[in-house]
Amino acid sequence: MLKALAMDSYLLADAKTVLAQAKAGDPAGFEALYRAFEIPVYNLCRRICRTAEDAEDVLQETFLEICRSIGQYREDGSLWGWIRSIAASKALMRLRRNKYRDTDELNDEVVAHRREDTHLRMDLEAALERLSETSRAVVWLHDVEGYTHEEIAVMMGKTPSFSKSQLARAHARLRRWLGEEVAA
Amino acid sequence: MHLSMEQLVALREPGAEPGTQTARSHLDECETCRAEFDRLHQRIARLKALPSLRPTRDRWPEVRAQIGVERRARRLRRFGLVGLAAAASVAMVVGVRNLRQPHTDAVPAELSEAMARSQALEAAIDRYHPESRVLDGRTARIAQELEDRIATVDRELQMTDLMDSGRRETQELDLWRERVGLLDALVDVHLTRASTAGL
Numbered sequence: 001m002l003k004a005l006a007m008d009s010y011l012l013a014d015a016k017t018v019l020a021q022a023k024a025g026d027p028a029g030f031e032a033l034y035r036a037f038e039i040p041v042y043n044l045c046r047r048i049c050r051t052a053e054d055a056e057d058v059l060q061e062t063f064l065e066i067c068r069s070i071g072q073y074r075e076d077g078s079l080w081g082w083i084r085s086i087a088a089s090k091a092l093m094r095l096r097r098n099k100y101r102d103t104d105e106l107n108d109e110v111v112a113h114r115r116e117d118t119h120l121r122m123d124l125e126a127a128l129e130r131l132s133e134t135s136r137a138v139v140w141l142h143d144v145e146g147y148t149h150e151e152i153a154v155m156m157g158k159t160p161s162f163s164k165s166q167l168a169r170a171h172a173r174l175r176r177w178l179g180e181e182v183a184a
Numbered sequence: 185m186h187l188s189m190e191q192l193v194a195l196r197e198p199g200a201e202p203g204t205q206t207a208r209s210h211l212d213e214c215e216t217c218r219a220e221f222d223r224l225h226q227r228i229a230r231l232k233a234l235p236s237l238r239p240t241r242d243r244w245p246e247v248r249a250q251i252g253v254e255r256r257a258r259r260l261r262r263f264g265l266v267g268l269a270a271a272a273s274v275a276m277v278v279g280v281r282n283l284r285q286p287h288t289d290a291v292p293a294e295l296s297e298a299m300a301r302s303q304a305l306e307a308a309i310d311r312y313h314p315e316s317r318v319l320d321g322r323t324a325r326i327a328q329e330l331e332d333r334i335a336t337v338d339r340e341l342q343m344t345d346l347m348d349s350g351r352r353e354t355q356e357l358d359l360w361r362e363r364v365g366l367l368d369a370l371v372d373v374h375l376t377r378a379s380t381a382g383l
Binding site for chain 2 (some may be wrong): 027030034035039043048052056060063067082105124128139143144149166167169171172174175176178
């Protein structure tokens with residue numbers, strides 16, 4: 001919460017004025033919100049969605065939702081926290097809608113085989129990209145955005161245990177793909 | 185026996201879950217598990233430090249256009265209700281006039297027809313829920329242009345109240361026909377977009 005409040009003032013110095021403008025339906029207020037939060041929202045969406053195009057669509061949907069429902073933001077929590085929850089929810093909705101084929105198991109075998117042959121190490125960006133959508137979403141929401149397993153469970157319509165096991169499995173894979181086992 | 189990834193990940197969580205204390209004691213004694221736990225921390229720190237990504241293009245114009253579409257749709261809906269009331273009053277005037285003037289007056293009948301057609305088209309657009317759709321930039325621009333022109337026609341229709349009755353009827357008929365044409369085009373824009381996108 002404190003971190004999210006700090007993000008507010010970092011991203012949007014004149015938050016009160018901009019919020020008042022946006023709540024009055026002034027397009028200048030909406031644009032100021034967009035410019036301030038475009039990059040963090042896009043990063044969240046891009047880390048969850050499979051493609052950049054999907055992430056950009058979710059970015060657009062997120063800001064449309066913000067413009068529609070800014071009146072419901074009561075200013076008792078951080079603005080970034082509120083915006084982030086809309087973005088995360090839209091991105092997860094996009095995942096469910098697209099129903100991408102989960103290629104985790106296949107990737108596991110391929111990468112394990114490759115590692116034996118070449119000792120190839122992937123970089124973190126590539127390894128993260130290679131995780132299944134669900135695992136990647138859990139890793140990002142938990143480890144980077146700071147959501148709890150209970151919050152992730154609510155957003156995904158699953159149980160906290162599901163979130164915990166996804167996170168552990170994802171880290172086991174990342175460790176393997178990053179070649180960290182060699183050092184162990 | 186070393187700690188599993190589930191146990192290592194659980195150790196980062198605030199609050200003690202069953203088994204956490206045992207796992208923590210093991211961590212204190214086992215160098216391998218401590219190294220693994222450090223790597224987990226480092227991996228998460230590296231995740232947080234990944235470079236910021238940027239969208240390939242600015243999506244604000246689309247967001248702004250869509251907000252405009254929604255506002256105009258709301259205004260159209262409001263005007264649609266006014267239009268219904270206007271249609272009812274025209275029908276009443278026609279009825280009263282027909283009592284007094286038995287000859288057929290084609291203009292009001294055509295006017296009522298144009299108003300009804302306009303209502304039907306607005307209902308069709310409403311059913312499509314344009315405000316809940318993400319439009320591509322080109323479609324949004326065309327839709328916005330059409331809705332701007334519809335708004336202009338609506339303003340001109342309001343101005344016809346200031347005209348004398350004979351001129352007003354002709355002018356109103358022209359404007360309502362123009363409105364129908366614009367709404368027709370708007371329906372086409374949405375339907376074409378929907379069929380292209382497979383919606």
